Amino acid sequence: MREYKIVVLGSGGVGKSALTVQFVQGIFVEKYDPTIEDSYRKQVEVDGQQCMLEILDTAGTEQFTAMRDLYMKNGQGFVLVYSITAQSTFNDLQDLREQILRVKDKDDVPMVLVGNKCDLEAERVVGKQQGANLANHFNCVFMETSAKAKISVNEVFYDLVRQINKKSPKEEKKKSNIRKPICQLL
Amino acid sequence: MSIYVVPCCDSESERGVRAQLSALTSRMTRHGPCGEYAASQPTWRLWGEERVDGAIYTVYLKKVRYHRPTRSASSESDDEISHLEWETVRVRFVKAGTVERLVEALATDDGELESTYVNVFLATYRSFAECSQVLDLLLRRYEELAMDDVLPAATDTSHQHRKTLVACLHVWLDTYPEDFRQPPHHPALQQLLAFTQLHLPGSELHSKALQKLALFSAERNGVAGGAAGGAGGGAGTCLAAGMRVPAHHTSAYRLPHVPHRHFAEQLTRMDMELFKRLVPHQCLGAVWSRRDKDRSHDAATVLATVNQFNAVSFRVISTVLVEPNLRPVDRSDILASWLDIARELRVLKNFSSLKAIISGLQSNPVYRLRKTWAMLSKEKAELFEELARIFSEDNNRWAQRELLMREGTAKFADTVGENDRQLQKLLHERGSPGVSNGTIPYLGTFLTDLTMIDTAIPDTVADGLINFDKRRKEFEVLAQIKLLQGAANAYHLPTDPMFDRWFDSVIVLDDREAYQLSCQIEPPTNPPKERRQKKIIDSNNHGHRKNDSIASTSSSNSSQFYCETDGAGNAWKRDSLERRISPTRLSHGSSSSSIPSLDVSLSSANSGQKPANGKIPGMSPAYPNARTGPDFYIIRVTYESDCVETEGVVLYKSIMLSNNERTPQVIRNAMLKLNLDGDPDGYTLAQVLPDKEMVLPANANVYYAVNTAYNLNFILRPRRNQQDEAIVNGKAKNKRT
Ligand SMILES: Nc1nc2c(ncn2[C@@H]2O[C@H](COP(=O)(O)OP(=O)(O)O)[C@@H](O)[C@H]2O)c(=O)[nH]1
Ligand SMILES: [Mg+2]
Numbered sequence: 001m002r003e004y005k006i007v008v009l010g011s012g013g014v015g016k017s018a019l020t021v022q023f024v025q026g027i028f029v030e031k032y033d034p035t036i037e038d039s040y041r042k043q044v045e046v047d048g049q050q051c052m053l054e055i056l057d058t059a060g061t062e063q064f065t066a067m068r069d070l071y072m073k074n075g076q077g078f079v080l081v082y083s084i085t086a087q088s089t090f091n092d093l094q095d096l097r098e099q100i101l102r103v104k105d106k107d108d109v110p111m112v113l114v115g116n117k118c119d120l121e122a123e124r125v126v127g128k129q130q131g132a133n134l135a136n137h138f139n140c141v142f143m144e145t146s147a148k149a150k151i152s153v154n155e156v157f158y159d160l161v162r163q164i165n166k167k168s169p170k171e172e173k174k175k176s177n178i179r180k181p182i183c184q185l186l
Numbered sequence: 187m188s189i190y191v192v193p194c195c196d197s198e199s200e201r202g203v204r205a206q207l208s209a210l211t212s213r214m215t216r217h218g219p220c221g222e223y224a225a226s227q228p229t230w231r232l233w234g235e236e237r238v239d240g241a242i243y244t245v246y247l248k249k250v251r252y253h254r255p256t257r258s259a260s261s262e263s264d265d266e267i268s269h270l271e272w273e274t275v276r277v278r279f280v281k282a283g284t285v286e287r288l289v290e291a292l293a294t295d296d297g298e299l300e301s302t303y304v305n306v307f308l309a310t311y312r313s314f315a316e317c318s319q320v321l322d323l324l325l326r327r328y329e330e331l332a333m334d335d336v337l338p339a340a341t342d343t344s345h346q347h348r349k350t351l352v353a354c355l356h357v358w359l360d361t362y363p364e365d366f367r368q369p370p371h372h373p374a375l376q377q378l379l380a381f382t383q384l385h386l387p388g389s390e391l392h393s394k395a396l397q398k399l400a401l402f403s404a405e406r407n408g409v410a411g412g413a414a415g416g417a418g419g420g421a422g423t424c425l426a427a428g429m430r431v432p433a434h435h436t437s438a439y440r441l442p443h444v445p446h447r448h449f450a451e452q453l454t455r456m457d458m459e460l461f462k463r464l465v466p467h468q469c470l471g472a473v474w475s476r477r478d479k480d481r482s483h484d485a486a487t488v489l490a491t492v493n494q495f496n497a498v499s500f501r502v503i504s505t506v507l508v509e510p511n512l513r514p515v516d517r518s519d520i521l522a523s524w525l526d527i528a529r530e531l532r533v534l535k536n537f538s539s540l541k542a543i544i545s546g547l548q549s550n551p552v553y554r555l556r557k558t559w560a561m562l563s564k565e566k567a568e569l570f571e572e573l574a575r576i577f578s579e580d581n582n583r584w585a586q587r588e589l590l591m592r593e594g595t596a597k598f599a600d601t602v603g604e605n606d607r608q609l610q611k612l613l614h615e616r617g618s619p620g621v622s623n624g625t626i627p628y629l630g631t632f633l634t635d636l637t638m639i640d641t642a643i644p645d646t647v648a649d650g651l652i653n654f655d656k657r658r659k660e661f662e663v664l665a666q667i668k669l670l671q672g673a674a675n676a677y678h679l680p681t682d683p684m685f686d687r688w689f690d691s692v693i694v695l696d697d698r699e700a701y702q703l704s705c706q707i708e709p710p711t712n713p714p715k716e717r718r719q720k721k722i723i724d725s726n727n728h729g730h731r732k733n734d735s736i737a738s739t740s741s742s743n744s745s746q747f748y749c750e751t752d753g754a755g756n757a758w759k760r761d762s763l764e765r766r767i768s769p770t771r772l773s774h775g776s777s778s779s780s781i782p783s784l785d786v787s788l789s790s791a792n793s794g795q796k797p798a799n800g801k802i803p804g805m806s807p808a809y810p811n812a813r814t815g816p817d818f819y820i821i822r823v824t825y826e827s828d829c830v831e832t833e834g835v836v837l838y839k840s841i842m843l844s845n846n847e848r849t850p851q852v853i854r855n856a857m858l859k860l861n862l863d864g865d866p867d868g869y870t871l872a873q874v875l876p877d878k879e880m881v882l883p884a885n886a887n888v889y890y891a892v893n894t895a896y897n898l899n900f901i902l903r904p905r906r907n908q909q910d911e912a913i914v915n916g917k918a919k920n921k922r923t
Binding site for chain 2: 021025057099102103
């Protein structure tokens, strides 16, 4: 099974961890244990193919700035998240994207621009068109999501898988020796 | 049922409680108290949930062996076994409840102290209640029980219960004295004193509270100090005027030829001080990752650790990059030198600086230098792989977690993978070290875990009851941190102030500066074309957006300089200073210096010795596409003050100077670095040349005006008033003390 390493990036508070947890755990959030081996991993079927997604969430370590390059180096696809309720989080993404392109030394990297918290329409400050424009400049897909209301969360990750497939269709067999969780709870 | 069903504890003495804590934490595994028992103890069985007014309990059935109550406790004779019997007891764990119920649960139904619960509660209550509220409830509970005393039937349990509450207060005061600080009036402590005065005069608790009060007031009056280790009280690492030393001493500390072991020890000493000062509950997701600007101080000790981590990475990056003209083989010696330091850090079990160094080496500006890496010896390249493997993100950082588990409280490093040839060799060489070491973890793993717990598990359950199971889960992580903090006491490391001075003197480059330097050393193979274009479009369509670079100061504030004596408070102040100032600076259109870096460099003004951070020539013509980075120099600026001359040493700060910056802008940059407020027009800038100073014209293009034949050292001084005119050459008065 092919493995995909997805990195979720964005300013603090935009909902990165919420999106990750929502995607990985879905409705079983109560059982979530972030300290076990497969807590950021999820097997999904995209276009009839089984894929193993591993999410690299920078949650809690946003300020360890020197480590960001490594996340970026390891990531194959990127979710750039802002919150539609905070303009500054939108503005932050330009720099993040530049850093990704530098680290990857490429102009075209699988990426989705995500405007999260779209359930908070009343507090919206970043217009949908604004997001679409930015995605246009980034030459990437744009989606508005809500980790809370479970809107379009899976779609973000599926789209990335498709992008990665399109960009590097051949990279089939990366060893899939996924270790069993060492301390499985009953 | 009269059997102690919780891990029992001598509620008479706090030592018992503390012993319990350490016993508990050393047993801690990845599973919660409930889960742990349920999974590993076949005699525990989940029974179900029990709901009462204001609380939900998880109930287990437990088979226990016990001595027949009729026998005297002293009968430990050979027929002991025959008196063992089995009984099934119900054990309740609070799953969720109101604050009132949670406080009540500090004692069991029998009034006994439930030490695990007390520890979890005190470590995490701040996420659902204020100190004063909890204290209030605790004291009120005591008073209620004291009233019950008139009923003879209840006396025993009630008496026991009150003893337990007193024990809780002891643990609280001992473990979290900071909760009671609340300057200036210490209301909670005052309330406690009023209570002990009334109910427990002359008790140990009363005198303990009095002691704390005396300590706090003394600190407030600036008399005592030291004891509590509050922010800002650390050992001096800043360059206080009296501590300056001639620069040539620091030249002993010039990579690559440095004593590796010594460097590793000094880094560990710095980390250890911060780690011991770390307040574990500041790591909680609700505090660290939900904090906003108003509450930034709530996580000050965490921030201090993060800043130190970044500071180490920055030093790796800048020492590798700062001399653009080194041959690859010489530059690779610097890489090798950091790897040797990292290797020693592994022996010292300092995973924080170890990871910081590896991260620095893996940062893009360093990692992309293929020619430099190619010159690294095979052994060193292997060592790098092995050390990097420790921090692999694979399987949720399994390697690292496993290692921490094994060595966390062990005396010395002894775990290597079967493929780790270099590390095997190292441990073999060293044999069993005479001294034992503590462990300093990479805090980020804990911060991620706590953030994710906080994200994934709701704060409240049905009916708005506080989800205490979440707190138990959090406490598992906090307990590991506490345990390692205790272990950190095993370090005995000398303090070398010279090292600190070296550390402070290294220039700090931000992302862009580092990348530009890196590209100068090895031009990119794949010149990015789209990025330029995009910016132009961007400014058209998003004219209302101030400037995307502003973002970099908030989200990728890579250049935050951390200096220990500043205390975290100041670090934040600087941070906000940067935020405040950067838009102004950006409006002047200098993208290359859009992120201010705060750093200090120390060198002698007159020694003629070439400084480590000397000038950096513009970028190589080999890559003429100017958009990767405009030409720039790194110049060093000092503020003229009396102490400049006194010891023949000048305190410099480095700034980037790009080819479109004019005098007012450069002065503004320098003022920012030197923490000076005011109008740039009130200052002049002059280059220090061997025999004279060259004052820059008011609106020169500084890049072209400087004399690059000499070191790029500058003096910033207040523009002289008429009456000061007579004073010549650097003796002008200034207002700084
Ligand atoms: N209303 C709403 N709140 C959200 C959403 N996603 C996250 N949040 C909240 O935003 C805050 C920050 O979320 P978090 O995932 O920790 O952000 P991170 O710092 O980017 O990881 C939390 O209080 C979340 O509950 C969303 O889609 N809608
Ligand atoms: Mg988060």
